[in-house]
Amino acid sequence: MSEDFYSKRRSIVARKMSPEPIKESDLNQIIQAGIRVPDHGALNPWKLIIIQGEQLATIDKEIILKEYIKKNPNSDKKFQEIESKRLQRAGAVIAVLSSPVDHPSIPLWEMQLSSGAVCMNLLSCAQSLGYAAQWLTEWYSYNDTMLAYLGGRVGIDKISGFIYIGHKTEEPNERKRPNPADVINYL
Numbered sequence: 001m002s003e004d005f006y007s008k009r010r011s012i013v014a015r016k017m018s019p020e021p022i023k024e025s026d027l028n029q030i031i032q033a034g035i036r037v038p039d040h041g042a043l044n045p046w047k048l049i050i051i052q053g054e055q056l057a058t059i060d061k062e063i064i065l066k067e068y069i070k071k072n073p074n075s076d077k078k079f080q081e082i083e084s085k086r087l088q089r090a091g092a093v094i095a096v097l098s099s100p101v102d103h104p105s106i107p108l109w110e111m112q113l114s115s116g117a118v119c120m121n122l123l124s125c126a127q128s129l130g131y132a133a134q135w136l137t138e139w140y141s142y143n144d145t146m147l148a149y150l151g152g153r154v155g156i157d158k159i160s161g162f163i164y165i166g167h168k169t170e171e172p173n174e175r176k177r178p179n180p181a182d183v184i185n186y187l
Helices: 024-034 054-071 077-083 108-128 144-149
Strands: 046-052 092-098 132-136 158-168
Touching: 024 046, 024 092, 024 108, 024 158, 046 054, 046 108, 054 077, 054 144, 092 108, 108 132, 108 158, 144 158
Parallel strands: none
Antiparallel strands: 046 092, 092 158, 132 158
C-alpha cells in the first residue's frame, strides 16, 4: 500500500466492476482485516456473510427481485432486469450485519459504530489490494426478508452494508470532497 493510499482512496461503483471471482487468499486477507476494528468490550457485535459464486445469482433472484416486485408490482421490466442482477455485479459481496448484544454498560451506538468500522476496513483492505470495491446499502439493506435470509434477527439486527468486491474495468474519477475548513474545527 502506498503512503498516500488514504488520501487518494476512491470507490469504484458496482456497475463498473468486472465480476470475476476474487482470489481466495485475498478474500481471506480482506476478511481478517475487516474484523480488526475498535470493539469496546470485545463483544463482536457484528456478523459477516460472504456471498460468492452461485449464491450471488440465487439471492438476486430469490430475494432481491422477488422483494422488489412485491413492493413494485407494476414496475417496468427494465428495472426488474436491473434488480435481478444486483449482487452479480461483483465477484464477491460481504454483507455486514450489526448484531448488538445485551451489555450493562456498553451502549448500542458503540456497537453500531463498530459494525460500520468493519465495513470501512473491508472496503479499504479490498481497495489496497487493487480491487474495485464499494460499500452499498441500497434498498434491500432495509428489507426484513433479506435480513432474515442472511441470518439476522428482524427487529434487532441491521444490515450495515454490502461490500461489493470486483475487478477494475477502469480507474475511478475523483469526486467532490469536503473543504477541510468546512468540517474541521480545532479547540
